[in-house]
Amino acid sequence: MIRSSITILKKEILQELRTKYAINTLLAFTGAALLLILFTLRAQQLDPTPKSGLVWIIILFAAMTGMMRTFVHETEKKTWDLLQLNSTPTAVFVGKLFYNFLFLLVLHIFTFFFYMVMMNLPIISPTYLVASILFGAAGLSSVTTLTSAMIAKADRKGAVFSVLCIPLLVPLLLILTRTTRIALVDGPDGAELNDLMALIGYCGTTITAGVLLFDYIWED
Numbered sequence: 001m002i003r004s005s006i007t008i009l010k011k012e013i014l015q016e017l018r019t020k021y022a023i024n025t026l027l028a029f030t031g032a033a034l035l036l037i038l039f040t041l042r043a044q045q046l047d048p049t050p051k052s053g054l055v056w057i058i059i060l061f062a063a064m065t066g067m068m069r070t071f072v073h074e075t076e077k078k079t080w081d082l083l084q085l086n087s088t089p090t091a092v093f094v095g096k097l098f099y100n101f102l103f104l105l106v107l108h109i110f111t112f113f114f115y116m117v118m119m120n121l122p123i124i125s126p127t128y129l130v131a132s133i134l135f136g137a138a139g140l141s142s143v144t145t146l147t148s149a150m151i152a153k154a155d156r157k158g159a160v161f162s163v164l165c166i167p168l169l170v171p172l173l174l175i176l177t178r179t180t181r182i183a184l185v186d187g188p189d190g191a192e193l194n195d196l197m198a199l200i201g202y203c204g205t206t207i208t209a210g211v212l213l214f215d216y217i218w219e220d
Helices: 002-019 021-039 048-066 069-076 080-086 089-119 126-151 157-186 193-219
Strands: none
Touching (some): 002 089, 021 048, 021 089, 048 089, 048 157, 126 193
16 A cells, blocks of 8 residues: 555656646745735734734635645546556555645745745744644645545536635634744743644544545545
């Protein structure tokens, strides 16, 4: 299973390096959103607390734009059946999940770097910032990977993808907003460990649910 998952991961990386569709789309969207927030909304004049949460709005819509194609391109290129013949459902899900995690991790680092520079936000707690970036990428990738598989054969993929993803991601975004505020504004005071544990629990639950449910989606 591990070997098959690594093969799927390599396939996804090579395909993205060949087409550069997702990375160009997400970087262009993120750059435009950052400039829009900076110059149109005058975000530099906002209080530090709204500043710390605004970045996740950018990341959410960037993820909605690029992560939908995780399984959609398999149906478009008629490779869905080929994957079913050569890989187990768990290997396919884990391979694509790990690819999406790495992809979103790069997007998070890129977005946070330029956002903090543009907004002049200091890092008060590096530990909570790293935790927010890592677990934010894990939570987003787990939900978007499973949802992409669910809507891969639907007629109106974009609308269905957003409708299914956003309610599942609202709890994650609320937790990430609090942990990011701790990292960039308030600093840790000992009472925020509940938020960190909730973040870990959310990621563990969604990843486990994805692995268990993907078998039914894959065979349907």
